[in-house]
Amino acid sequence: MKKLGIGCAIVAVLGIILVSIALIAGSSYNRLVKLAQGVDAQWAQVQNVYQRRADLVPNLVATVSGAANFEKSTLTEITAARASVGQVKLDPNAAPTDPSKLAEFDRAQAQLGSALSRLLVVVERYPDLKATANFRDLQAQLEGTENRISVERRDFNLAVQSYNTAVKSFPAVFYAGMLGFSPKPYFNAAPGAETPPKVQFDFGKPATNKP
Numbered sequence: 001m002k003k004l005g006i007g008c009a010i011v012a013v014l015g016i017i018l019v020s021i022a023l024i025a026g027s028s029y030n031r032l033v034k035l036a037q038g039v040d041a042q043w044a045q046v047q048n049v050y051q052r053r054a055d056l057v058p059n060l061v062a063t064v065s066g067a068a069n070f071e072k073s074t075l076t077e078i079t080a081a082r083a084s085v086g087q088v089k090l091d092p093n094a095a096p097t098d099p100s101k102l103a104e105f106d107r108a109q110a111q112l113g114s115a116l117s118r119l120l121v122v123v124e125r126y127p128d129l130k131a132t133a134n135f136r137d138l139q140a141q142l143e144g145t146e147n148r149i150s151v152e153r154r155d156f157n158l159a160v161q162s163y164n165t166a167v168k169s170f171p172a173v174f175y176a177g178m179l180g181f182s183p184k185p186y187f188n189a190a191p192g193a194e195t196p197p198k199v200q201f202d203f204g205k206p207a208t209n210k211p
Contacts, residue, residue, distance in 0.1 A: 028172045032181045035163040039184055042152070042159040043095035049148045050085075050109055056145065057082045057116075060138045064119065067129040074115075074122050081112040095160070099185035106187060113149075116142065153187045160184050 061075050085108045088101075096102045120139070129135055164183045167176045176182070 028166075029179070032163075032166055032172055032176060032179075035159075035166050036181065039095045039156070039159045039163050040093060042156045044093055046149075046152045046156050047090075047092040049145060049152050053112070053116075053142065053145045053149065054082055054085055056138060056142055057112075060116075060119070060142065063132070063135050063138060064123065064129065067126050070126065070129075071122055074119050078112070078115040078119055081108075081115040084108045085112050095156075095184050097182055097184055102185045102187070113146070157186045160186050 057078060061078060064070055065072075065075055088105045088108045090096055090101060090105055096105070120142075123129055123135070166172055167181050167183055172181070
């Protein structure tokens with residue numbers, strides 16, 4: 001009887017341990033699901049604001065191209081950059097898991113952003129164009145969209161950080177990969193992004209030749 005009692009106690013302890021492990025694993029799994037969905041939701045927001053910028057480009061190009069003697073090369077560059085963005089196909093509702101795919105997407109978007117920035121610099125030379133209500137409205141929309149892009153990229157990286165931390169933490173680290181929860185890539189900041197750019201427009205001054 002004594003041995004039987006000891007055996008029952010051991011079985012009970014093992015049962016409690018197994019139940020505890022199951023509860024911990026279940027809670028951890030549910031948290032991974034929630035965090036993964038959060039990353040996907042934030043990725044959709046990133047896609048939305050980038051699409052908003054792409055949608056502004058045709059109207060912006062049409063408005064600017066109406067200016068006399070406007071630099072056609074600038075418009076060609078923007079049109080080509082927008083086309084390159086459209087060639088990068090990623091799921092709008094699920095965050096990418098391949099770092100190279102996200103990097104390709106990021107490069108294409110950076111090229112479009114750079115082309116748009118150069119366009120706004122060139123427009124400084126056309127005061128009549130800057131004075132039109134249509135251009136001012138488009139410029140305000142574009143500036144607002146660029147701000148939203150920065151915010152959504154930051155929020156996406158924060159969501160990915162929380163998710164990746166959970167994937168690599170105990171006990172999820174032992175089974176996350178087997179259940180399809182693999183680490184997700186971040187948006188990488190461009191070199192020097194931590195330093196605000198210095199923008200100075202001196203179009204009224206004659207160019208000086210440096211020795």
